[in-house]
Amino acid sequence: MSRPAPVVFSPDYECDIGRHVFPTQKFRLVRDTLLADGALDARDLIPAAPAPRADLLLVHTPEYLDDLEHLRWTHRTRMSELPLSPAIVHAYVLAAGGTTRAAAEALVHGVGVHLGGGFHHAFADLASGFCYINDLAVAIRVQQRDGRVRRAAVVDCDLHQGNGTAHVFRDDPEVFTFSIHQEHLYPIKEQSDLDIGLDNGVGDEEFNRRLAAALPRVWEHRPELVLYQAGADPYEDDQLGALRLTIEGLKTRDALVLEGCATRGIPVVVTLGGGYARQVADTVRIHRNTCALALALAARGATEPRRDTP
Numbered sequence: 001m002s003r004p005a006p007v008v009f010s011p012d013y014e015c016d017i018g019r020h021v022f023p024t025q026k027f028r029l030v031r032d033t034l035l036a037d038g039a040l041d042a043r044d045l046i047p048a049a050p051a052p053r054a055d056l057l058l059v060h061t062p063e064y065l066d067d068l069e070h071l072r073w074t075h076r077t078r079m080s081e082l083p084l085s086p087a088i089v090h091a092y093v094l095a096a097g098g099t100t101r102a103a104a105e106a107l108v109h110g111v112g113v114h115l116g117g118g119f120h121h122a123f124a125d126l127a128s129g130f131c132y133i134n135d136l137a138v139a140i141r142v143q144q145r146d147g148r149v150r151r152a153a154v155v156d157c158d159l160h161q162g163n164g165t166a167h168v169f170r171d172d173p174e175v176f177t178f179s180i181h182q183e184h185l186y187p188i189k190e191q192s193d194l195d196i197g198l199d200n201g202v203g204d205e206e207f208n209r210r211l212a213a214a215l216p217r218v219w220e221h222r223p224e225l226v227l228y229q230a231g232a233d234p235y236e237d238d239q240l241g242a243l244r245l246t247i248e249g250l251k252t253r254d255a256l257v258l259e260g261c262a263t264r265g266i267p268v269v270v271t272l273g274g275g276y277a278r279q280v281a282d283t284v285r286i287h288r289n290t291c292a293l294a295l296a297l298a299a300r301g302a303t304e305p306r307r308d309t310p
């Protein structure tokens with residue numbers, strides 16, 4: 001049995017965003033569920049720390065960060081579908097620190113789990129959707145800056161396209177961006193290195209068949225780190241989407257990505273992404289399953305980084 005994978009979390013991810021479809025309590029509930037069913041030991045929880053401005057500047061422009069810091073409603077910030085408050089900005093800066101920490105842990109343990117993050121709609125100089133800071137991009141850029149990795153990939157299985165991530169890395173051959181999502185839906189699409197736009201009504205079989213067929217393109221990139229955006233919103237009872245995955249189908253999706261990384265010795269980071277099920281408990285269950293699988297793989301020692309393997 002290898003060392004358990006650390007799990008990054010902050011209670012401050014739960015904040016007041018007014019009446020909203022985004023349940024910010026889900027982060028706490030996922031943690032509580034993992035602790036209650038024994039998938040997570042409280043001793044393995046690591047508190048997220050705010051990302052330093054120097055780290056955020058690897059992705060975001062100073063003008064945009066100034067807007068956020070001073071809570072200014074400008075053309076850069078008002079594309080968000082969230083209010084702008086000190087607690088909300090803090091939650092996003094924390095989430096960027098959280099994914100960065102989980103990535104560093106993944107490079108040691110093979111798996112890093114962040115009970116947060118996945119804010120893939122944020123651009124370098126523009127908020128978008130429910131995203132102010134692109135934690136996925138910040139985490140990759142920090143590992144590159146610090147010389148821990150050169151090549152990375154983002155596997156984005158959220159209902160929505162990872163438009164911000166695609167745009168941030170659009171001219172970077174070292175970072176492969178892959179997004180599988182509902183085509184006819186927010187956002188206006190950017191071009192990832194690989195996009196699969198699914199028709200409304202697609203369910204478990206087609207989603208997972210097309211995901212399995214696409215993942216070899218990710219492995220061919222020979223990433224030294226994979227950021228997994230494991231959005232819960234392809235779920236059949238999601239309020240925002242029209243994909244029709246079941247909870248079991250989403251477990252198969254997670255296994256394709258996480259076991260795919262594990263068998264190749266590629267360090268992988270779980271981030272939660274979206275999730276707007278009519279019943280918040282369903283969103284929590286889906287995220288819990290993703291994290292529990294990642295932790296089980298880590299406990300099996302299935303994910304020890306092996307740098308020499310394509």
Ligand SMILES: [Zn+2]
Nearest residue numbers: 158159160274
């Ligand atoms: Zn989403």
